[in-house]
Amino acid sequence: ISPVELTQGFLDRISQFDDTLHCYITVEAQQALAQAQEATRRLASGRATPLTGIPLAIKDLIVTQGLRTTCASRSLENYVPPYDATVMHRLREAGAVILGKVNMDEFAMGSSTENSAFGATRNPWRLDCIPGGSSGGSAAAVAADLCLASLGSDTGGSIRQPASHCGVVGLKPTYGRVSRFGLVAFASSLDQIGPITKDVADCALLLQFLAGYDPKDSTSAPVPTPDYSQALNQDIKGLKIGVPQEYFIAGMEEEVEQAVRAALETFKGLGAELVEVSLPHTQYAVAVYYLIATAEASSNLARYDGVKYGFRAAEANDLMDMYCATRAQGLGAEVRRRIMLGTYALSAGYYDAYYKKASQVRTLIRRDFDEVFQTCQIVATPVAPTTAFRLGEKMDDPLTMYLSDIFTISANLAGIPGISVPCGLNSGGLPIGLQLLARHFDESTLLKAAHAFE
């Protein structure tokens, strides 16, 4: 099959199914087909890479030159970036085909993709359910074959949780592994871009192109990128897998716990050794995250003021009035809630009690992992306490929504890599995900273990 046929095949599926699923915010058929033609020429001339001609979907907060990038927000509805994110530059250099930009919670704030200004995405496994979030469009598009693979971003679980809810593979790399240049910032000390794919081999392949030092991102790590595909076929005999008691909690769906415990047995059968471990500060992770993430967001989102770029309210009497109207009309309810929370946590008189305290507890959470990784190489947990819930079910209850990230958030606070791999279906036919976590920059062991399991 040629890149043009492949791309056309996906474009046809998008026309057929995306009215229902609503994975895409922007599809650029002509651009995609032109890239596919270029890929064909490249294949013929022997300059191809494994990504040449591969049709991808990109979460709509990764900036793409000449291709609208909305962050699923009214405030950036018509924003066409003048430059490419570093990851986009790398994908284009490799000859990938970009089908379009996919849906998400506005500015990546959410767990269900319902906070999009362009309407929710549906879960391909059950249309009355959410696909997870915030990279819900990226995960649903892979699950429904509306692209071959996609990019998401993960600040507190936004790659792993939707991958889990849609039955696909999602990897959040180590903080610093993948450049954030051109990733619209939500919480800069937590954000990472990563791949969402059909299987672990594709995940390793895509990560190979994304990873690597970038002088344009001051938090990018100057570490070499290993050959991830090579890690895949090593066996896992003797691999020590830690099972933290704090991740099997009251209130989680029984079938989720059963599926994850069954997965652990599979690992045992493959020769891995299970060890009970403890991450004692886990109980503080959600509170710490919602202070740090909102604090950073309140600062990062100050730029959407109607002056520099993006949406500006039409009617205003003076400058202050224009700022207020622009932000009230341009930003959705969840985004405004978080800006207010974060501004409060950073304000004089409250900074020490909230932001500073949260940063201190964040260090304790990171140390928990340092400690545990003395005795094991991998930590295995569920991705989320439940399978995908119904559209609308948690929309009026932000606190319950925040709890859907309880198992994924700690990895971002600690900066360690994590992968979500499918580990079964519940009786309602909805996918369940297993989360594996590893030491900083040890994506290879993560991929090796995930590949052995799948």
Ligand code: GLN
């Ligand atoms: N669901 C979490 C939040 O709402 C995580 C989002 C993310 O990882 N971008 O903040």
